[in-house]
Amino acid sequence: EDQVTQSPEALRLQEGESSSLNCSYTVSGLRGLFWYRQDPGKGPEFLFTLYSAGEEKEKERLKATLTKKESFLHITAPKPEDSATYLCAVLGNSGWGAQKLVFGQGTRLTINP
Amino acid sequence: DARVTQTPRHKVTEMGQEVTMRCQPILGHNTVFWYRQTMMQGLELLAYFRNRAPLDDSGMPKDRFSAEMPDATLATLKIQPSEPRDSAVYFCASGFRVHYNEQFFGPGTRLTVL
Numbered sequence: 001e002d003q004v005t006q007s008p009e010a011l012r013l014q015e016g017e018s019s020s021l022n023c024s025y026t027v028s029g030l031r032g033l034f035w036y037r038q039d040p041g042k043g044p045e046f047l048f049t050l051y052s053a054g055e056e057k058e059k060e061r062l063k064a065t066l067t068k069k070e071s072f073l074h075i076t077a078p079k080p081e082d083s084a085t086y087l088c089a090v091l092g093n094s095g096w097g098a099q100k101l102v103f104g105q106g107t108r109l110t111i112n113p
Numbered sequence: 114d115a116r117v118t119q120t121p122r123h124k125v126t127e128m129g130q131e132v133t134m135r136c137q138p139i140l141g142h143n144t145v146f147w148y149r150q151t152m153m154q155g156l157e158l159l160a161y162f163r164n165r166a167p168l169d170d171s172g173m174p175k176d177r178f179s180a181e182m183p184d185a186t187l188a189t190l191k192i193q194p195s196e197p198r199d200s201a202v203y204f205c206a207s208g209f210r211v212h213y214n215e216q217f218f219g220p221g222t223r224l225t226v227l
Contacts (some may be wrong), residue, residue, distance in 0.1 A: 043117075043204050043218030046155070087156065100169060101216070103156040 002027040002092045004104035012110045019075040021086055021107045029093030032099065033071050035064050036087040044087055075090055078111045085109070117219035118204050122126045125225045131193040134222045136205030137186055145188045146216060147173075147180055148204040157202075162188065195226045 005024045013019055025033065032051055036044035048057040050066040057064045061082060063074045073086055085108045089101040118137045126132055138145050146161040160170035165182040173180065177196070182188045192199055202223050206216040 041220075043206070043221050046215050046217065049215070089156075100158055102158075102160070105155045 002090055002102040004088055004090055004102055006088050006104035006107050008107060009091035009105065010110070011029040012112065013075075015111055015113050016077050018074070018076045018078070020075070021109070023052055023071040023073070023088030023104055024069060025068075025071070025088075025090045026091045027102075030090060031093060033066055034089045034091070035062075035071070035073055036089065038106070039087045045102075047086075055111055075103045075109070078109075080111045080113050083109055083111045115144060117205055117207050117217055119203075119219040119222050121222060122220065123223045123225075125188035125227065126195055127227050128196055129194045130226075131191065132199075132226075133204055134190045134194045134205075134224070136188040136190075136207075138188065138205070139217055140186070140205030141183075142209055142217075144208045146206040146208075147188070147190050148206065148218075150203045150204060150221070151201045159190070159203075171200060192224075195224075197226045200224055200226050208226060 003026045008024045032049050034049050035047040037047055038044045048064040050064055051067055053068045055066050061076050065072045069091050085106040087103055088105045089103040117139055120135045144163045147159040148156050149159055150156045157172055160180040161168055162182050165208040177192055179191045202221045204218050204221045206218045208216045
């Protein structure tokens with residue numbers, strides 16, 4: 001069974017204080033690892049997809065990296081508007097045509113001004 | 114600005130009542146997903162459809178939940194009878210078959226069953 005564990009559950013940073021969020025996973029045949037951002041009262045918003053170990057993707061102050069067992073979401077010089085819950089999800093080989101994402105519990109990030 | 118829409122946004126009902134949630138996927142998307150999010154369980158996949166046909170509904174309690182796509186512009190999730198443990202936020206998401214790596218989520222329906 002595919003599993004995703006995110007840490008820490010919550011993280012408070014000062015504006016400008018860089019840090020990383022962790023996503024550890026076990027999956028049979030990784031087809032993709034996804035990062036989403038979720039603001040309170042809203043649906044998740046897609047950020048990145050990573051497909052293979054060594055791959056990196058960047059968007060503004062965020063950079064996602066992938067190894068064979070985990071992914072990191074690095075946040076550089078964060079701003080208060082980066083405060084949100086960040087969700088990690090994996091898509092494995094669960095059958096032909098299957099699109100069954102398995103999500104982690106998320107990391108709630110708060111950036112204090 | 115293409116987006117997934119869901120109605121109602123909030124629903125409060127009493128135990129035993131029927132609840133129907135509706136989703137309009139982004140025009141042209143042929144894959145629709147239903148998720149449930151709670152504090153305890155996080156985000157869980159309930160069911161998904163491709164080209165209006167159900168592909169997997171193993172995440173749904175079959176005795177009370179049902180999901181359908183009457184047409185390409187409407188997906189429904191029905192709970193009958195509803196129970197307090199069904200209280201959650203229900204999200205619909207849509208995507209393209211060939212771009213399975215992206216799912217666009219709607220704003221969710223917050224369901225409270227008393």
